[in-house]
Amino acid sequence: SQQGEEDPQALSIQEGENATMNCSYKTSINNLQWYRQNSGRGLVHLILIRSNEREKHSGRLRVTLDTSKKSSSLLITASRAADTASYFCATGHTDKLIFGTGTRLQVFP
Amino acid sequence: DTGVSQDPRHKITKRGQNVTFRCDPISEHNRLYWYRQTLGQGPEFLTYFQNEAQLEKSRLLSDRFSAERPKGSFSTLEIQRTEQGDSAMYLCASSDNNYGYTFGSGTRLTVV
Numbered sequence: 517s518q519q520g521e522e523d524p525q526a527l528s529i530q531e532g533e534n535a536t537m538n539c540s541y542k543t544s545i546n547n548l549q550w551y552r553q554n555s556g557r558g559l560v561h562l563i564l565i566r567s568n569e570r571e572k573h574s575g576r577l578r579v580t581l582d583t584s585k586k587s588s589s590l591l592i593t594a595s596r597a598a599d600t601a602s603y604f605c606a607t608g609h610t611d612k613l614i615f616g617t618g619t620r621l622q623v624f625p
Numbered sequence: 626d627t628g629v630s631q632d633p634r635h636k637i638t639k640r641g642q643n644v645t646f647r648c649d650p651i652s653e654h655n656r657l658y659w660y661r662q663t664l665g666q667g668p669e670f671l672t673y674f675q676n677e678a679q680l681e682k683s684r685l686l687s688d689r690f691s692a693e694r695p696k697g698s699f700s701t702l703e704i705q706r707t708e709q710g711d712s713a714m715y716l717c718a719s720s721d722n723n724y725g726y727t728f729g730s731g732t733r734l735t736v737v
Contacts, residue, residue: 547724549724549725551728556714556731556733557730557731558629558716558718558728558729558730558731559668559716559718559726559728560728561725561726561727564724564725604667604668606667608724611673611680611681612658612670612673612681613658613670613726614670615660615667615668615669615670616667617666617667618665618666618667
């Protein structure tokens with residue numbers, strides 16, 4: 517079963533634009549993580565935000581977490597064609613991660 | 626250590642055959658996870674190990690599926706009497722805590 521849902525399911529933008537993806541989840545969490553997956557490959561860990569944090573930055577990535585609304589967002593600034601991939605949020609529990617359904621991002625040069 | 630390795634990368638098998646996949650985690654990581662991913666979906670949790678102990682199995686894992694992690698090192702996932710519905714990408718990940726998994730490239734299974 518999958519905990520979260522990402523919105524939108526698909527997103528197409530031009531290089532240089534910002535991309536925002538949202539994630540909603542259902543149960544309490546220890547942390548929330550975002551992963552990236554290029555077509556047909558494994559997932560790569562991008563960033564982790566703990567349940568007591570509200571915002572975190574890493575390079576061009578900005579993640580927010582609102583535990584009262586059970587939602588998170590991932591912002592990629594100044595997108596590049598190489599950012600084209602699927603992005604998944606994953607909620608961290610005591611023993612495992614539960615992944616959402618993903619957002620497919622296409623960045624056009 | 627070059628990360629998490631999975632073997633084979635691709636497997637095509639006939640319905641009813643048994644298949645076995647192998648995962649070599651990062652050596653310092655004591656946790657190892659198996660996930661299954663179908664096209665257009667996120668990874669679904671199957672099972673995980675802490676060292677050699679299998680601590681949880683998803684209800685998705687029918688009796689035809691078995692996983693082992695002897696000596697707390699590599700792990701194998703076996704599917705017996707494969708069905709077409711087993712066709713998916715099988716992903717292995719390892720972690721030394723719950724903070725950030727390292728995934729392998731996956732084994733893509735096609736059951737014909």
